[in-house]
Amino acid sequence: MSETPLIQIRNLSKSYGDKLVLKNLSLDIYPGQVIGYIGPNGAGKSTTVKILTGLIPDFEGEVIVDGINMAKDPLGIKKLFGYVPENAEIYDVLTPMEYLDFIGRLYGMDETTLHDRIKRLLTAFSLGTNADDRMDTFSKGMKQKVLLISGIIHNPKIIILDEPLSGLDANAVIMIKELILRLSKEGKTIFYCSHMMDVVEKVSDRILLINKGEIIADGTFESLKQNHSDTLERIFSKLTGREDQANEADAIINAFD
Amino acid sequence: MLLSMDKLFLRFVSVFYPLLAKTGVDTIQLNEILRVKLLLDNRRPKAMFATKRGANGSVTNKSPWFIIFGTVVMGVFIGLVLFLNKMPYVGETYYFLIFMVLMTLTLISDFTTVLIDTRDQFILLPRPINDRTIAVSRIMHISIYVLRLALLQGAPALVMVGFLDGIMAVPIFFIQILEATFLSIFFVNIIYLLLMNSVSPQRFKDIISYFQIGFSVLIFAAYYLLPRLINVSVLGNISLLSHWWAYCLPPVWIAALNELLIHPGRSNTVTSLLAIIGLTLPVVGLWLVAKVLAPGFNRRLSVIATSDGNSNTLTEIKKAKRFSLIEKISNLVAPDPVENAGFRITWKLSARTREFKMKVYPAFAYVPIYFIYIVFSGKDESFSDRLDKLQHGHNYILLIYLCSFILTTILSNISMSEKYKSSWVYYALPIDNPGKILSGMFKAVVTLYFLPLCLVFSVIIVSFWGPQAINDVILAFLVSLIYGILIALFMVKGLPFSKPVVNKQGGGKVITSLLMMAFIGAIGVGHYFLMRWEMVIWIAIIPAFLIVWIMLKQYKKQSWESIEMADL
Numbered sequence: 001m002s003e004t005p006l007i008q009i010r011n012l013s014k015s016y017g018d019k020l021v022l023k024n025l026s027l028d029i030y031p032g033q034v035i036g037y038i039g040p041n042g043a044g045k046s047t048t049v050k051i052l053t054g055l056i057p058d059f060e061g062e063v064i065v066d067g068i069n070m071a072k073d074p075l076g077i078k079k080l081f082g083y084v085p086e087n088a089e090i091y092d093v094l095t096p097m098e099y100l101d102f103i104g105r106l107y108g109m110d111e112t113t114l115h116d117r118i119k120r121l122l123t124a125f126s127l128g129t130n131a132d133d134r135m136d137t138f139s140k141g142m143k144q145k146v147l148l149i150s151g152i153i154h155n156p157k158i159i160i161l162d163e164p165l166s167g168l169d170a171n172a173v174i175m176i177k178e179l180i181l182r183l184s185k186e187g188k189t190i191f192y193c194s195h196m197m198d199v200v201e202k203v204s205d206r207i208l209l210i211n212k213g214e215i216i217a218d219g220t221f222e223s224l225k226q227n228h229s230d231t232l233e234r235i236f237s238k239l240t241g242r243e244d245q246a247n248e249a250d251a252i253i254n255a256f257d
Numbered sequence: 258m259l260l261s262m263d264k265l266f267l268r269f270v271s272v273f274y275p276l277l278a279k280t281g282v283d284t285i286q287l288n289e290i291l292r293v294k295l296l297l298d299n300r301r302p303k304a305m306f307a308t309k310r311g312a313n314g315s316v317t318n319k320s321p322w323f324i325i326f327g328t329v330v331m332g333v334f335i336g337l338v339l340f341l342n343k344m345p346y347v348g349e350t351y352y353f354l355i356f357m358v359l360m361t362l363t364l365i366s367d368f369t370t371v372l373i374d375t376r377d378q379f380i381l382l383p384r385p386i387n388d389r390t391i392a393v394s395r396i397m398h399i400s401i402y403v404l405r406l407a408l409l410q411g412a413p414a415l416v417m418v419g420f421l422d423g424i425m426a427v428p429i430f431f432i433q434i435l436e437a438t439f440l441s442i443f444f445v446n447i448i449y450l451l452l453m454n455s456v457s458p459q460r461f462k463d464i465i466s467y468f469q470i471g472f473s474v475l476i477f478a479a480y481y482l483l484p485r486l487i488n489v490s491v492l493g494n495i496s497l498l499s500h501w502w503a504y505c506l507p508p509v510w511i512a513a514l515n516e517l518l519i520h521p522g523r524s525n526t527v528t529s530l531l532a533i534i535g536l537t538l539p540v541v542g543l544w545l546v547a548k549v550l551a552p553g554f555n556r557r558l559s560v561i562a563t564s565d566g567n568s569n570t571l572t573e574i575k576k577a578k579r580f581s582l583i584e585k586i587s588n589l590v591a592p593d594p595v596e597n598a599g600f601r602i603t604w605k606l607s608a609r610t611r612e613f614k615m616k617v618y619p620a621f622a623y624v625p626i627y628f629i630y631i632v633f634s635g636k637d638e639s640f641s642d643r644l645d646k647l648q649h650g651h652n653y654i655l656l657i658y659l660c661s662f663i664l665t666t667i668l669s670n671i672s673m674s675e676k677y678k679s680s681w682v683y684y685a686l687p688i689d690n691p692g693k694i695l696s697g698m699f700k701a702v703v704t705l706y707f708l709p710l711c712l713v714f715s716v717i718i719v720s721f722w723g724p725q726a727i728n729d730v731i732l733a734f735l736v737s738l739i740y741g742i743l744i745a746l747f748m749v750k751g752l753p754f755s756k757p758v759v760n761k762q763g764g765g766k767v768i769t770s771l772l773m774m775a776f777i778g779a780i781g782v783g784h785y786f787l788m789r790w791e792m793v794i795w796i797a798i799i800p801a802f803l804i805v806w807i808m809l810k811q812y813k814k815q816s817w818e819s820i821e822m823a824d825l
Contacts, residue, residue, distance in 0.1 A: 053383040078385040089379040091293070093300035098293070105289040106384045134300075 006031045006158065006189050007052070012061035014047055021047045023213040025061070031157075034180060034190045036204030038197070038232075040240050044213040045193055046086065049162055052191070053083045066157065079107070082156035086163045086193075088143050092135040096122060096146045099135065100153055107154040114153075121149045140167030148176070152183075159183065160191040165199065177203055201232040211240045263295040266401045280548055283390045290381070290394040295401065328409040335359070336414035339421060346516045346523075352414060353437050353508035359410070360441040362472045364403060365448065365465065396546060400442060407438040426519050436511045436539050443542030466611050474622040481630040510535030583705070590704055591697045595688060596813070599697025603671065603753045604705055610754070613670055620666040621710065624659045631655065653718045653726055654788070657733035658781045660710055664741040665770075667702050672751030673758045680755030684822065691752060692815030698753045699745050699812065703738065728794040732784060735801035740777040742808045747773070750821040
């Protein structure tokens with residue numbers, strides 16, 4: 001782990017109308033880290049991701065990635081990022097080949113490298129035979145794989161995965177988990193957002209828990225375990241103030257009376 | 258053919274790349290985005306295949322060839338304006354005025370969905386593309402779309418100008434069409450920017466859709482009413498150009514080019530000045546859009562795309578109280594719980610689904626337009642004569658019968674939705690009798706849309722023609738209801754908002770609908786002849802009411818076999 005952080009977030013705030021979604025968030029992320037970013041619905045998770053990826057251009061505070069200031073040169077930052085969005089938005093009347101070709105060219109990639117890489121990636125994701133089929137016939141999992149490829153096609157330094165396993169079958173999930181570990185060994189920094197605690201627990205070497213716009217826990221899974229509870233699921237519910245799930249379940253059962 | 262046309266356009270557009278590159282646009286990315294966008298346009302599911310797809314992505318309503326044909330015909334009509342005035346200067350001014358208005362309105366109404374493609378938000382924005390490139394790609398995309406439209410719309414006039422002004426005028430006219438097109442794009446951009454800066458994103462979408470509704474009504478009204486209400490030859494004699502303010506109208510600047518080059522004898526310094534403005538302004542406009550307006554534009558657009566879910570909650574609460582009246586009505590009209598559910602889902606979805614409103618709301622304006630069209634179709638009388646005749650005649654029942662048009666429009670759209678997949682609930686839940694939902698749907702359509710409209714017209718009719726019209730209104734209303742149930746029985750095979758949007762009806766359905774139109778027409782004519790005996794009308798109301806009641810009962814009994822289900 002090197003001394004200078006790759007991503008520096010300083011006093012990041014964002015509000016929609018009166019509602020403050022992020023409250024003075026400050027964060028340092030170092031190269032090669034796999035960050036598990038978790039939090040309840042509406043905690044500000046996806047807002048953070050959208051700011052990092054440049055989807056939300058107006059915010060307060062400072063975001064510096066690899067020495068580049070977001071406010072000054074968002075394009076320079078976007079080049080470093082690969083992003084796999086949560087809602088599977090894709091031009092699905094295109095074929096994977098056409099779509100990935102399009103994305104690669106937007107990153108300014110050279111055609112021969114690009115096409116070679118697309119073919120190899122598609123084959124590796126076992127979509128080789130579907131390369132020239134339109135994606136509107138694809139299953140959710142197949143589209144998700146294309147999205148994943150589109151997030152790593154330009155070999156980015158930082159990869160942001162927002163719920164990347166949705167729709168994937170067990171084999172693909174195992175493959176992605178393995179992939180994340182391998183990518184991090186290659187020196188990639190990975191920002192992993194998910195609600196699936198068991199996966200986060202396994203792949204991340206640093207876990208960030210956000211609640212109501214503030215980071216309330218930050219550390220390795222081991223350190224979180226010592227201070228709080230034995231599984232990430234329990235830690236999550238303890239810290240986000242919802243320990244009384246048993247009571248809630250009771251209330252649900254009682255509602256039928 | 259469409260594909261190769263796009264390639265040609267791309268080649269043409271690439272002429273501007275060096276210039277654009279100087280303003281900071283990445284032309285490689287630009288070319289790539291344009292290529293893919295045009296590909297997407299071409300692959301957007303056409304009406305014919307809409308049965309298969311349609312849940313995601315926008316569905317074009319008409320087949321491309323139909324649109325091309327329609328545009329050319331439209332072009333012929335506008336082209337005729339050129340012959341209106343002996344001086345081509347004035348004729349061309351009129352022509353370009355209509356041309357630009359049509360172009361601007363078409364752009365705003367047709368292209369907004371393409372412009373605000375929310376997927377761009379996630380696909381293009383995270384990539385290293387600068388604002389200017391994205392904005393210019395949008396403008397270029399529109400331009401290509403528009404150029405295609407402009408060339409089709411302008412082609413007939415291009416030929417006509419050749420006959421009017423000689424062969425030399427044709428290439429000049431071509432340049433003039435380009436001027437008009439670029440100016441229209443510039444204006445549309447300004448309108449968008451003004452709207453985006455002054456209203457919230459949510460409102461923006463609503464305003465655009467009301468704009469579209471207004472536009473279709475306008476076209477419809479102009480088509481039916483303008484020839485009736487004004488004498489076209491008068492238009493030819495107005496010497497527009499004798500007013501000083503006329504020189505502020507962009508069409509004049511465009512027309513000036515022809516005047517300057519083809520009729521140099523008539524032109525003066527002012528004309529040449531105007532012609533130069535006409536030539537330079539579109540270029541300056543495009544530059545201004547790319548350089549100054551584009552960055553802000555892009556930012557606002559991204560807000561529109563992201564803020565969809567955030568701003569709704571407050572207005573929802575406010576509305577809740579107002580609707581309690583409709584809730585009470587629904588309990589009264591549809592007491593059965595399943596039927597009531599059908600009523601409520603129809604009411605709520607129809608009030609909140611933008612696509613549905615877009616298709617149905619214009620129909621409300623069509624009814625009075627049709628009425629005026631039919632009633633005022635006599636040629637030689639003065640306006641007050643006609644009005645006098647109208648008051649002493651019995652034409653008013655026509656107004657109510659015309660309202661059945663609303664029923665047809667609503668019922669033929671009610672089962673369709675772009676989000677038809679949500680209708681899985683109907684099939685997953687233990688509903689023994691889908692007829693209940695259908696009858697709830699029908700009752701909702703009648704009480705929320707048809708009845709209010711009829712009431713409004715009834716008030717107008719009774720105040721204009723006197724209380725003896727009441728029985729006619731009631732009978733006409735009941736007959737329309739019978740007609741409505743027939744339509745619902747034979748034409749509406751799906752549960753509310755449960756099928757993908759298809760626009761072509763099968764041949765069998767067209768015949769059925771014609772037969773039913775003939776049926777209501779026959780009853781209407783019969784009604785018209787019976788009107789002199791007031792008592793007969795009053796008596797006829799009783800069997801009509803019984804028929805409606807029995808038919809509704811029957812309609813409610815529809816089983817699952819008669820329901821068409823979409824592939825979910």
